[in-house]
Each structure stands twice: as C-alpha cells, then as structure tokens.
Amino acid sequence: MGRRSDHSREELVALILDEGQQLMAEVGFARFSAREVAKRIGYSVGTIMNLFGSVDGLVLAINSRSFLLWAEMLIRALQDGGGDRIHALVRGYFAFAKQHRNLWSAIYEHRLPEGMLLPADLAEQRARLTDIVISEVASALPTLDSDSAASLGRSLIATVHGHCAFALNGSFDLLGEADPMALATARVDEVLESHRKAQRRR
Template sequence: MGRRSDHNREELEALILDAGREVMAESGYARFSAREVAKRIGYSVGTVMHVFGGVDQLVMAINARTFRLWTQWLEDRLEGAQNGDRILVLVHGYFEFATVHRNLWSAIYEHRLPGGMDMADTLMAERVHLTDVITREVASVLTDASTTDTAKLASSLIATVHGHCAFLLGGTFALMGVERPVDLAAARVMEVLRANGAMC
C-alpha cells in the first residue's frame, strides 16, 4: 500500500536512503531487503525500485553515504590532532569506524556489481574523497613527497590497515591469539612510512 503522492521525488529519495541505511546497519548486506525498506516508509517496493532503478543502485547510494560518514568521522578525529599523531589517529579512526558501523562498513566490500554495471559517480566521488584525506595526511609526513607516488603509497597503507581490521572483525586474529591488532596495523604503517622517508 503506497502513499505515492505524499512526497516529491527528492523527498522520497531521502526517505528511502534513510530507511535503507537503517536496514543495512541493522541487518547487514547479506540480509538487506528493499522490501523491508519499502515497508518501513509505507511505500511499495516498486516505488523504491522506480526511484533508484534497482537494488544495486540503492546499495551503491547507501554505500556512498557510508563513505561520506566515514570521511567526516576521520576528519573529526583529526581535528586538533598534533602533526606527529595524525597518522596514528587515522589508523585508530579506521578501526573505530568499522567497529561502530560494522554492517555499513562491511556492505561496502560485500557488494559486487553485476557484469556490465558501472560504479555510480556519487559512490566513486565519496570513495575518492576518503582516499584523498588519507593521501593528504601521508603526504604531510613525507620529507619529500615529490619523489614518492603518494597516492599509491596511501592506497597500499589503506590495504594494510583494512586487512588487519577485517581479520579483527572476522575473528581471524582471535583464532590466532593476536591481541590489539590496531597496534600491529599502526606499527606496519609507521614502518612503511619511515622506509619512504617520513619523519614520524
């Protein structure tokens, strides 16, 4: 049963995204349901699909919002941080965000686009924005950033931290008896930065 005339398209899109984010945060990607999103807002699932074009597009829009939230989360933690501590703040902020928003964070990596479908521009832009924050901080600790491909270095460091974080949340580190994986991730990041001439 729909309330198709209650909202214009822009309002409806925001309503769907808010509900979609709630469902994703509660249920995770594997159990995400556009039907549940529609139920929560009192519209038909057909309306949800009409607004976004399909479940994959809706998930990409939710993931774009998650990237925006994640970027702001890191920027908030960097506010007022001393230069020597900012890289460690980023590492800890990564783990904290993934832990607090576990299902939203996981959905970013669990969602796979069907063949022939491109990533939405909004999702790509938010992903780039997050990476740019990290690249900026990496460049700030290098003694001569001009001689280093900072973007590639930052991407490699993100992969390092992500792997440690995924092992923590997936339970692998617990099985290995590893404590404080965030400290291990931070140590690896600092080692790589120093090897690339960072003064930190």
C-alpha cells in the same frame, strides 16, 4: 496504500536512503531487503526501483553514503587525535568498522553486477575517504610526488583494512594477537619511515 504524493523526488530519495542505511546497519548486507525498506517508508518496492534502478543501485547508494559517514569520522579523528595524524587515521578506521560493523561489511560484501558501472557522483562520495588518507600521507612525506603519495596512500589503506578485517572476523584472536590496531599502526609507521629514509638518501 502508498504515499506517492507525500514527498518530492528529492525528499523520497533521502527518505529511502535514510531508512535503507538504518536497515543495513541493523541486519547487514546478507539480510538486507529493498522490500523491507519500502515497507518501512510506506511506499511500494516499485517506487524504489524507479528511483534507483535495481536493488544493486540502492545498495550502491547506501554504501556510498556510508563512505561519507566514514570520512566524517576520520575528520573527527584527525581533529581530536593530537599530534600524530597518521595514528589518528588508523584509530578512526578501526573505530568506524567497530561502531558500524554492518555498514562497513556491506561495502566489501556487495559486488557490482557485470556491466554495471559506479555512477560518477557515487564514486566522488567514495573518493572522499581515500582523499583524506592521501592528503595526510602527502603531508607526512612532503617530498613525495602526488602520484606516488596517492599510490602509497591506497596501499596503506589496504594494509590497515587487512588488519581490521582480521580483527573483526576473529582471525587475530585465533593467532593470539591481542592488539591488531597497534600492529596496523606499526606497519604504517614502518612504511612511512622507510620512505623518509629513502628520501634522505637522495
């Protein structure tokens, strides 16, 4: 039997997201099931569909929540990372992917159906991670204009992501690379130093 009268709408959304994120962390995107989430919380799958519109809507919300968890981890990395904040961000990126591998993978495995847009509130949640990186890039390169800092920050995220993905899927092992995070950090340092030199020449 369902427990439809047990929770308010807000409480039910939180309950579904809590259990949904836990299930995603356990089994990953390929084995994720809204029906299993419903079973775990004691509601019908129809209740979940009424609240999130579709399985894609539920996964979007879970993945956006994972972005918030990731952003919190980056903030802690910055707080605990000592003097080099850029290096702390790289370590924080790798740490989240390693510690929450299924959540991290689900972010990139899920594809929006054609015509489905990311809701503004979820886009804002996801932007927090990028905003942290862009802010640190702007601090490292104070003479860079805001648009250029944002573009460079997104590019550096892609650089670190590629190294991290190769590390987790075993590609770097096949290439004989023992320290992918050090490689990623070195590439980021090179890009930032190149920009510093270009600014000094102006």
